[in-house]
Amino acid sequence: MITCPKPGLNPLSKLVLLVSFCVLALRAESPGHAAVPCGAVLLAHAAIGLPPAILWRRLRGIAVFALVLFLSQLFLTGGGAPWGVRAASGVRMAMRFLNIILGSHLFVSTTSAEDLAYTLMRLGLSYRYGFTLLIAMRFVPYFRLQSNTVLQAQMVRGIGVDRPSIKGVWCMARYTLVPLVVTALGRVESLAISMEGRCFGLHPRRTFLRTVPFRPVDALIIAGAIAVVGAAAAIL
Amino acid sequence: MTSGTASKGRKYYFSTRDLVLIAVVSAAGGVLSTYVGYLGNLLNKAFGVPFGAGQWMAGLHVFWFVLVRVAVGRTGAGTLAGVLKGTVEMFTGSTHGLPIVLVSTVEGLLVDLALLPFTRPPLAALCIAGGIAAASNVVVFQALYFSGVSWGYLALMILFAFGSGIVFGGYFADGVLGIVEGARILHLRFSGDPGRAEHTGHVGRARRSSKIRLAVTLLMTVALAGGAVYYYAEVFEPFWNGPTCTVEGKVANPYVYRPVDFEDEAVTVTAELKGQVTYRPPADYTGVPLARILERAHPDASAARVRVLASDGYEAEFDLSDIMEDRTVILIREAENLRLIATGYEGGYWVRMVTRVVVE
Numbered sequence: 001m002i003t004c005p006k007p008g009l010n011p012l013s014k015l016v017l018l019v020s021f022c023v024l025a026l027r028a029e030s031p032g033h034a035a036v037p038c039g040a041v042l043l044a045h046a047a048i049g050l051p052p053a054i055l056w057r058r059l060r061g062i063a064v065f066a067l068v069l070f071l072s073q074l075f076l077t078g079g080g081a082p083w084g085v086r087a088a089s090g091v092r093m094a095m096r097f098l099n100i101i102l103g104s105h106l107f108v109s110t111t112s113a114e115d116l117a118y119t120l121m122r123l124g125l126s127y128r129y130g131f132t133l134l135i136a137m138r139f140v141p142y143f144r145l146q147s148n149t150v151l152q153a154q155m156v157r158g159i160g161v162d163r164p165s166i167k168g169v170w171c172m173a174r175y176t177l178v179p180l181v182v183t184a185l186g187r188v189e190s191l192a193i194s195m196e197g198r199c200f201g202l203h204p205r206r207t208f209l210r211t212v213p214f215r216p217v218d219a220l221i222i223a224g225a226i227a228v229v230g231a232a233a234a235i236l
Numbered sequence: 237m238t239s240g241t242a243s244k245g246r247k248y249y250f251s252t253r254d255l256v257l258i259a260v261v262s263a264a265g266g267v268l269s270t271y272v273g274y275l276g277n278l279l280n281k282a283f284g285v286p287f288g289a290g291q292w293m294a295g296l297h298v299f300w301f302v303l304v305r306v307a308v309g310r311t312g313a314g315t316l317a318g319v320l321k322g323t324v325e326m327f328t329g330s331t332h333g334l335p336i337v338l339v340s341t342v343e344g345l346l347v348d349l350a351l352l353p354f355t356r357p358p359l360a361a362l363c364i365a366g367g368i369a370a371a372s373n374v375v376v377f378q379a380l381y382f383s384g385v386s387w388g389y390l391a392l393m394i395l396f397a398f399g400s401g402i403v404f405g406g407y408f409a410d411g412v413l414g415i416v417e418g419a420r421i422l423h424l425r426f427s428g429d430p431g432r433a434e435h436t437g438h439v440g441r442a443r444r445s446s447k448i449r450l451a452v453t454l455l456m457t458v459a460l461a462g463g464a465v466y467y468y469a470e471v472f473e474p475f476w477n478g479p480t481c482t483v484e485g486k487v488a489n490p491y492v493y494r495p496v497d498f499e500d501e502a503v504t505v506t507a508e509l510k511g512q513v514t515y516r517p518p519a520d521y522t523g524v525p526l527a528r529i530l531e532r533a534h535p536d537a538s539a540a541r542v543r544v545l546a547s548d549g550y551e552a553e554f555d556l557s558d559i560m561e562d563r564t565v566i567l568i569r570e571a572e573n574l575r576l577i578a579t580g581y582e583g584g585y586w587v588r589m590v591t592r593v594v595v596e
Contacts, residue, residue, distance in 0.1 A: 136324050
């Protein structure tokens with residue numbers, strides 16, 4: 001597993017950058033305009049030290065779907081538009097998709113959900129809601145394990161939970177979701193009792209052992225991102 | 237018991253138990269969504285389409301929002317679950333990136349809005365909420381990526397998603413709630429007081445009449461089957477088809493003409509439309525000569541005329557020998573229809589929406 005070094009920006013700055021980047025990707029009307037943010041985000045991937053081979057392995061499925069998007073624009077769009085117009089539209093849509101996914105990938109690769117939650121809480125989000133995100137993220141590995149166990153167990157029993165058919169979807173829902181829901185809900189009461197036993201929610205505010213610094217460069221980046229999006233909205 | 241909303245006299249809209257419930261269910265939904273997406277892709281491959289068939293799975297994404305909204309019993313639970321599930325999905329490597337947070341939030345919000353009037357939503361409300369929320373993902377993704385795809389194809393995807401939402405987001409979620417309530421795994425807010433439930437006639441979901449379930453299932457099946465039959469019979473055209481017309485009559489080889497089959501034989505002519513009402517100045521038109529289209533059908537030696545008919549019944553008649561010698565009368569593609577450019581003929585011979593070419 002590759003661990004990406006963190007560039008040191010505050011998660012809020014990175015979130016604003018991501019949202020701004022996605023807005024730019026959506027506003028780009030020509031392949032040339034779309035290529036600029038695409039190049040920038042690929043360079044950013046290189047800057048955080050992610051080897052191209054690893055990036056390709058993670059995103060090759062995305063590239064295939066971008067190709068599907070391109071082909072769908074080419075063949076599924078109506079109106080009798082010339083092939084050249086359809087191809088340009090296909091490239092635009094595929095680039096839009098690639099840009100958004102690449103931007104999101106960069107964000108996720110360099111940001112932890114915990115840091116984001118702590119930042120939002122320091123900015124005024126109620127800690128009760130911030131902890132909800134933390135609880136959800138902390139249960140992810142547990143549910144991954146549980147869902148794999150349930151799926152394997154049902155497949156061993158010969159239940160077609162992995163078959164690409166309507167019946168398979170129903171089997172998957174019935175024989176996978178129900179055990180997982182029961183497992184999930186079974187944890188709720190004990191965790192809630194445990195949290196309230198520790199006086200969670202007793203006070204409207206609380207202090208945090210862990211802090212994520214917000215530096216002047218973060219403020220500059222946020223201001224810059226907003227300015228770029230504003231300028232793009234006016235120009236494009 | 238922990239389900240109170242007060243701590244040291246402090247009142248919260250969502251209790252700690254509610255928040256934990258929302259978080260845990262969102263985490264489970266976020267984890268399983270990866271697998272649901274994988275199955276959706278398999279369905280697409282099985283149906284041989286680039287995307288769309290996977291919408292049969294859309295209801296499995298909104299199932300969690302309906303479940304949590306009913307279990308918590310408060311408006312806003314669905315939206316919060318939407319934000320959390322989307323965030324979990326994004327951080328756990330969703331192939332949709334940031335937009336999945338938007339899609340998920342919209343789904344949760346719609347569940348909340350659809351169930352706004354209900355403390356204890358009936359099955360029909362759950363089905364409608366699930367259907368609407370599931371269908372919303374098509375609209376959001378359309379707005380982001382699929383601009384220009386035919387409305388028919390989008391309508392089919394929305395139909396699939398809506399049906400899936402009814403089945404999995406409504407009917408199935410109701411069944412799961414019945415199981416967890418019946419097994420005392422979770423105390424639903426509205427069922428906390430059994431006496432009140434009995435008094436108001438609200439029996440447990442586990443005891444909901446099986447006849448109602450059967451009726452809902454049959455209704456949904458009929459609606460989905462009817463919609464699918466209607467679509468495939470009246471709307472759907474394979475994307476490789478484009479406009480077509482039949483070449484028939486006194487020919488040895490009647491066939492269905494498709495412009496794509498004659499792409500290499502297209503010619504460009506300059507023609508001027510002079511009709512009794514309409515006038516169009518000279519312009520370039522690119523299409524396939526009608527003579528070439530007729531040659532492929534091998535007209536009989538006895539044939540003398542050719543009629544070009546439109547879908548609305550309009551037609552124009554030509555002398556066959558004139559047409560076979562004239563390479564400037566061409567059939568062009570105009571939007572999703574075929575149009576005859578009758579160079580040198582009156583405007584009345586320029587037939588729109590051509591569907592049949594009959595040799596007589």
